[in-house]
Amino acid sequence: MAKRKLLKEIAAEVYGSEQADRFWKRIEIIGDIAVIRKPFGVELEELKPLAEALLRRLPYVKSVWAASSPVEGEFRLRRYTHLAGEKRSWTVYREYGCSFKIDITKVYISPRLSYEHQRIARLVKPGEVVINMYAGAGLFSIIIAKHSQPEKVYSIDINPEAYQMMVENVKLNRVEDKVVPILGDAAKVLEERLQHTADRILMPLPELALEHLPYALKGLRGPGWLHVYLHVFAEKGIDPRRKAIEMLSKRLDELGAQYRVELSRVVRTVGPRRSQVVVDVYVEP
Template sequence: MAKRKLLREIAAEVYGPEKADRFWKRIEIIGDIAVIRKPFDVNIDELKPLAEALLRRLPYVKSVWVTSSPVEGEYRLRSYTHLAGEKRSWTIYREYGCSFKIDITRVYISPRLSYEHQRIARLVKPGETVINMYAGAGLFSIIIARHSKPAKVYSIDINPEAYKMMVENVRLNKLEGIVVPILGDAAEVVEKQLQSTADRILMPLPELALEHLPHALKGLRGRGWLHVYLHVFAEKGVDPRRKAVEMLAERLDELGARYRVELSRVVRTVGPRRSQVVVDVHVES
């Protein structure tokens, strides 16, 4: 809360209190790097005074970057432009007692998912086998392994650079043998290597979750938990949580699954009337 207040103050100093909310809510601190998610109607040069103010007011920030594209492509990356401070895109990012070496230009990462990392870790029971179908640099997988005593966490990503970071982060957190990094397409890996393996499967890639649902079902040991992340556009008055459940239920019904929905929650806002929603569902057969 104190950090949010300070970011608001810094933005108000640069742009005035009336415009501050347009900027401070778009600042993310990743290790010692500040990232500004650029408003679509703002020129990059207009953000340089904010970058300088962040360096001046936040002594732990050493480099400031701005996103110059949306998340896109097979590897779900953004383009970045350096604004101020050290021209360095890697950092050590920490969450819940775990450390992660991250290059922001080569792997997708968002601190806005930190609560979700912890929430899922608390749900995992000792001895479970978990599959993380889109693991990135390994944050979900490593936090689960550190805090929840699973038997194994199979941690898959198609991005070779993310995979390298994941391998390094497993070593960094001394979790070799528990977190198993796998480079490849998640659907193919589950089909060829991990059928009937998992008690719990994470699907934190909204663009592919519904398409890959048949493969996730094959990865379960007949029954188990799915955590499915979806992007939902909800018109005014429509609950995005309900809409996400309806989307997932329609797909599970098509696939003939027996299931019960345990929870749906909005993880974050990703655009005008567009939300990322997670649905926790127990598949019974």
């Protein structure tokens, strides 16, 4: 809360109190790097005074970058522009006692997912086998390995750069006995290598979750849990959590699955009336 208040104060100093909300809510601190997600209609040059102010006011920030595109492409990356400080995109990001070497230009990462990382880790029971279908640099997987007692966490990503970071982060956090990094397309890996393997499967890539649901169902070795992340557009008065349940239920019904929905929660806002929602669902054989 104190950090949010300080970011709002810095933005107000640069742009005035009426415009501050357009900027401070779009700042993320990743290790010693500050990232400003460029507001629509704002030129990159307009962000440089804010970048300089962040360097002055936040001694732990050494580099400031603008994220100038949405998350896009096969590897789900943003385009970045350096604004101020060290021209370095590598940093060490820490979450829940774990350390992660990250290059923000080569793997997607958002501190706004930190609560979700912890929430899922608390749900994992001792001895479970977990599959993380879209693991990135390994945050979900490693936090689960460090804070729960899984038998194994199969941690898959298609991005070679993200995979290399994941391998390094597994060693850095000393969870080589728990986390198995796998480079590849998650659907193919489950189909070819991991059928009937897991008690719990994470699907934290909204763009592919519904499409890849058949592979996730094949990955369960019996009754088990799916954590399905979806992007939901909800018109005014419509609960995005309910809409996410409807979207997932329709797909599971098409696949003939027996299931019960345990929870649906908004993870974060990703655009006007657009939310990322996670649905926890228990699937019967």
